[in-house]
Amino acid sequence: MAKFGMLIDASRCTGCGACQIACQMQHQLPPHLQFNRLEFRERGKYPNVRQEIVPVQCMHCDNPPCLHVCPTHATYKRSDGLVLVDHRKCIGCKYCMTACPYDVRTLNDDRVPEKCKFCADTVVQGEEPPCASTCMCGVRTFGDLDDPNSEISKKMAKVDVYQLITEKGTKPRIYYVKK
Amino acid sequence: MNKFNRRTFLKATAAASAVAAVPVYLNFSEHKKVASEAPLKKVWTQCNGCSSMCTKAVYSKNNRLWKVEGHPLHLKAGGRLCARGHGVAIDVYNPSRVDQPYKRVGDSFEPISWEQANAEIGEKLTNIVDQHSGDSVLWVEHGPRGKFYADIFLDLIGSPNYCTHYSTCFTSKTNVWPKMVGSSLAADHENADYLLFAGRNFAGGIIPNGMSKIHKALERGAKLVVVDPKYNEMAKLADEWIPIRPGTDLAFFLGIAHTLISENLYDYRFIGRHVHGFYEFWEANKTADADWAAEVTGIPAETIRRIAREMAAKAPKAILEPGWHGLHAHYANSTQTAQMNVIVNALLGNFYKIGGLYPAQNVPFGSVDRKIPRFKRRGDRADGAGVAGKYPTVEPGRGIAQLTPKLIEDGTIKAVFIYHYNPLRTAPNPEEQKKIKNAELVVVIPTDWNETAVYTADYVLPEHYYLERTEAPRNVNGHVAHIYPQIAIRQTALEPIHNTRHLKDIIDGIATSMGYEGYFDFTLDEEVEAALTTIEDVSRERLYEEGVIEFTSHFVEGIPSEHNTSTGKVNFSVPEYAEHGFSGFPTWVPPATWPKAENEFRLIHGKQPWHSHSVTSNNPYLLEMTKKYNGEWMWMNAIRAEKLGIKNGDVVTIHSSVSTKQAKVKVTELLHPDCVWVANSYGNYSPRQKNGYGIGVNFNDFLEVMVEPMAGGTNCQEIIVSITKGVS
Numbered sequence: 001m002a003k004f005g006m007l008i009d010a011s012r013c014t015g016c017g018a019c020q021i022a023c024q025m026q027h028q029l030p031p032h033l034q035f036n037r038l039e040f041r042e043r044g045k046y047p048n049v050r051q052e053i054v055p056v057q058c059m060h061c062d063n064p065p066c067l068h069v070c071p072t073h074a075t076y077k078r079s080d081g082l083v084l085v086d087h088r089k090c091i092g093c094k095y096c097m098t099a100c101p102y103d104v105r106t107l108n109d110d111r112v113p114e115k116c117k118f119c120a121d122t123v124v125q126g127e128e129p130p131c132a133s134t135c136m137c138g139v140r141t142f143g144d145l146d147d148p149n150s151e152i153s154k155k156m157a158k159v160d161v162y163q164l165i166t167e168k169g170t171k172p173r174i175y176y177v178k179k
Numbered sequence: 180m181n182k183f184n185r186r187t188f189l190k191a192t193a194a195a196s197a198v199a200a201v202p203v204y205l206n207f208s209e210h211k212k213v214a215s216e217a218p219l220k221k222v223w224t225q226c227n228g229c230s231s232m233c234t235k236a237v238y239s240k241n242n243r244l245w246k247v248e249g250h251p252l253h254l255k256a257g258g259r260l261c262a263r264g265h266g267v268a269i270d271v272y273n274p275s276r277v278d279q280p281y282k283r284v285g286d287s288f289e290p291i292s293w294e295q296a297n298a299e300i301g302e303k304l305t306n307i308v309d310q311h312s313g314d315s316v317l318w319v320e321h322g323p324r325g326k327f328y329a330d331i332f333l334d335l336i337g338s339p340n341y342c343t344h345y346s347t348c349f350t351s352k353t354n355v356w357p358k359m360v361g362s363s364l365a366a367d368h369e370n371a372d373y374l375l376f377a378g379r380n381f382a383g384g385i386i387p388n389g390m391s392k393i394h395k396a397l398e399r400g401a402k403l404v405v406v407d408p409k410y411n412e413m414a415k416l417a418d419e420w421i422p423i424r425p426g427t428d429l430a431f432f433l434g435i436a437h438t439l440i441s442e443n444l445y446d447y448r449f450i451g452r453h454v455h456g457f458y459e460f461w462e463a464n465k466t467a468d469a470d471w472a473a474e475v476t477g478i479p480a481e482t483i484r485r486i487a488r489e490m491a492a493k494a495p496k497a498i499l500e501p502g503w504h505g506l507h508a509h510y511a512n513s514t515q516t517a518q519m520n521v522i523v524n525a526l527l528g529n530f531y532k533i534g535g536l537y538p539a540q541n542v543p544f545g546s547v548d549r550k551i552p553r554f555k556r557r558g559d560r561a562d563g564a565g566v567a568g569k570y571p572t573v574e575p576g577r578g579i580a581q582l583t584p585k586l587i588e589d590g591t592i593k594a595v596f597i598y599h600y601n602p603l604r605t606a607p608n609p610e611e612q613k614k615i616k617n618a619e620l621v622v623v624i625p626t627d628w629n630e631t632a633v634y635t636a637d638y639v640l641p642e643h644y645y646l647e648r649t650e651a652p653r654n655v656n657g658h659v660a661h662i663y664p665q666i667a668i669r670q671t672a673l674e675p676i677h678n679t680r681h682l683k684d685i686i687d688g689i690a691t692s693m694g695y696e697g698y699f700d701f702t703l704d705e706e707v708e709a710a711l712t713t714i715e716d717v718s719r720e721r722l723y724e725e726g727v728i729e730f731t732s733h734f735v736e737g738i739p740s741e742h743n744t745s746t747g748k749v750n751f752s753v754p755e756y757a758e759h760g761f762s763g764f765p766t767w768v769p770p771a772t773w774p775k776a777e778n779e780f781r782l783i784h785g786k787q788p789w790h791s792h793s794v795t796s797n798n799p800y801l802l803e804m805t806k807k808y809n810g811e812w813m814w815m816n817a818i819r820a821e822k823l824g825i826k827n828g829d830v831v832t833i834h835s836s837v838s839t840k841q842a843k844v845k846v847t848e849l850l851h852p853d854c855v856w857v858a859n860s861y862g863n864y865s866p867r868q869k870n871g872y873g874i875g876v877n878f879n880d881f882l883e884v885m886v887e888p889m890a891g892g893t894n895c896q897e898i899i900v901s902i903t904k905g906v907s
Contacts, residue, residue: 011416012394012416013415014382014390014412014413014415014416014788015382015412015415015788016261016262016382016385016412016788016789017262017788017789017804017808018259018260018261018262018264018265020262020804021262021265021266021789021800021801021804022246022260022265024265024800025245025246025247025265025268025269026246028245031799031800031802031803032803034803034807037807038808040808042847042848042849044848045817046422046816046817046818046848046849046850046852047420049410049848049849050410050415050420051410051414051415051849053415130246130248133248133258133259134248134249134259134260134265135259136257136259136261136385136387136388136390136391137382137390137391137394138391138394
């Protein structure tokens with residue numbers, strides 16, 4: 001079984017936001033509901049200054065804090081490791097939102113804390129998630145971390161990577177290229 | 180104006196239109212239901228989010244849009260789409276769309292039938308033409324998408340006044356390149372080794388495949404230098420960001436040229452064989468060296484010299500990107516700045532070279548058989564473009580759009596047709612532009628209730644949304660060099676959901692009611708078919724099926740022995756300018772204005788990656804991004820802000836000679852201290868566009884109506900504002 005993951009090269013990102021709206025169209029989300037975001041930071045003083053942009057979304061942690069706190073098991077881990085939400089079981093307590101160190105849960109109109117699904121329905125058919133496929137800068141690479149011939153595995157072999165907030169022991173499935 | 184809320188809007192629609200019930204205002208759960216119960220349809224069409232017109236797949240179910248994706252082959256898309264490419268698709272369901280024809284009654288609008296609209300407009304226009312001649316009629320549009328039909332209409336009436344928005348946009352570039360080179364050349368970014376970007380930002384004014392090509396060049400080890408007062412989105416990828424004093428790019432390029440020439444680093448074979456006016460240019464600019472340029476621009480002389488030397492070392496695979504507007508345009512020195520773009524590239528010898536610049540590749544199209552209007556004598560253009568004694572060097576095919584209200588005020592123009600263009604938001608000084616209303620007849624042909632429709636129209640005749648219409652095929656070229664020609668087509672991806680019409684039928688309706696029958700007796704399919712008669716093995720069906728077709732004939736390197744200019748050479752000195760009392764070659768011209776006092780700034784503007792001028796300013800999805808990232812805030816350099824006691828998020832009052840308005844400030848290290856910066860997308864003041872209404876300010880709010888005399892530009896970066904903390 002595939003072990004889906006994502007490699008993000010934040011240094012390539014120019015902050016256009018196509019990833020956000022492509023995701024919204026794919027999942028038919030209303031405007032205020034977004035599954036990914038960009039974090040902008042300025043480093044230095046004019047004129048010796050640069051900007052950093054970090055794309056952030058659900059990390060599909062192997063040890064997901066949001067899952068552990070869910071009292072009704074609405075948040076669950078699919079057999080291939082994707083972290084998903086069963087809307088029927090959700091009681092809207094929002095513990096998951098508090099527990100997530102990445103702040104990537106967002107309340108939908110039915111009061112369910114939604115999030116990035118890693119396009120669970122379509123990636124199994126070999127399709128790339130739209131946040132990756134629409135990106136003109138090639139920021140995201142999605143694929144099977146267990147397949148040594150996948151694009152993501154080949155890229156991961158060539159670069160140093162880091163992950164966000166690893167000290168919480170979340171074991172995220174999203175890796176970032178270290179520059 | 181009467182309050183016009185959605186309830187009255189819907190009621191009016193229901194009362195007046197016979198359109199079948201369509202799921203226009205589905206909420207999302209309803210939408211999901213519709214979308215889940217039908218087969219998936221995929222249609223290739225061309226985006227309308229900007230002029231790049233990326234081909235994209237439109238996925239729909241039950242005539243309900245699901246999503247869009249970039250076409251992998253299309254030169255501009257390269258399989259990718261920017262945020263606005265997604266956003267404008269969703270706007271097909273925007274409640275601010277005009278759902279049927281309307282007529283102004285007092286300060287409000289009443290729904291009327293197409294038949295009534297055609298009859299009334301036809302009668303009024305006939306009277307105006309009878310009384311004042313066809314010369315008193317103006318057609319103004321974004322350009323040139325309506326030109327084929329508008330030209331037939333203007334021929335029937337006998338008017339010379341076809342005008343585009345170009346004077347508010349890229350007129351410096353499009354005026355200079357044909358006169359100096361014979362045509363515009365595009366940069367081969369992917370194969371270049373040195374990319375100097377000044378006044379061009381592929382990550383803000385996005386061409387998705389352009390960005391992909393920049394990344395490929397960088398992966399190959401190419402050097403990217405970005406010169407811009409603002410740390411633009413591309414600066415993040417650049418080896419160097421050089422914040423230049425706004426308005427002084429001309430001096431920077433003169434300094435580069437001086438270094439290339441004085442240090443013998445230029446391509447003297449190309450200059451000797453193919454250039455006219457090199458010595459005139461050099462004699463006039465001998466003192467404009469890097470030290471002088473450093474004084475003017477604030478860029479160290481050694482940096483200017485180093486960049487020139489580095490580029491010469493990489494030539495001919497070194498490019499000064501030709502820009503969209505003609506580099507940092509819309510200053511008093513914009514024509515000269517655009518001229519320097521040609522000169523610097525020519526000195527580097529990169530013309531007609533892989534990894535340098537080369538021309539757009541085209542295939543010729545056929546034209547549909549049609550009835551040709553009888554000849555009618557016409558006078559000079561009302562705006563004076565190309566007219567001796569007025570603006571003789573401005574291209575008459577493009578016109579001077581910002582003059583429209585003045586032409587109405589002085590009585591030259593009596594009837595105006597405004598198609599796919601919103602001058603009340605995108606032309607200088609909105610209060611001045613509102614005077615367009617004073618014409619005897621104003622017909623606005625939009626898709627939504629933009630400012631121009633709301634404040635000036637006597638009649639509003641809605642066009643099909645771009646996803647709902649087919650248009651004749653086009654060549655895909657420009658801005659990104661490609662050796663193979665491509666053609667693409669816009670075709671109906673969704674059936675029209677409102678009582679709207681194709682532009683051809685809108686014009687035909689008016690022309691027919693004036694007694695001009697049979698001039699538009701062809702179908703869109705026939706137009707497409709006719710266009711393709713010149714191309715072997717490409718049927719209409721194949722083009723619809725594939726969306727984009729690429730051909731094998733292609734560009735090969737080699738400088739043409741003769742250029743399509745007045746001298747047959749590349750003109751460093753332009754005879755057409757000299758004939759009319761201008762300098763034929765560029766020399767230093769300072770900007771018309773400078774900020775002086777401690778609280779004065781130059782107000783500059785640019786594109787934000789997720790908005791496209793005013794077109795997207797009411798898009799609920801793209802405005803969420805604005806909200807998330809404070810996109811409507813005005814940027815100010817941190818040191819200047821501190822001196823004025825302004826903190827991030829503070830409200831300030833901005834005052835210019837034209838108006839006084841308030842905005843929030845983003846205090847940043849990413850901007851030159853001389854200027855403040857705003858995105859060009861905000862300041863929506865159409866009360867019928869409830870998402871965007873009242874968000875942010877627009878540079879045009881503060882801009883006087885001006886005409887740059889050589890190319891007709893608006894000088895829209897020549898705005899000095901004084902800024903005070905708080906509301907005053």
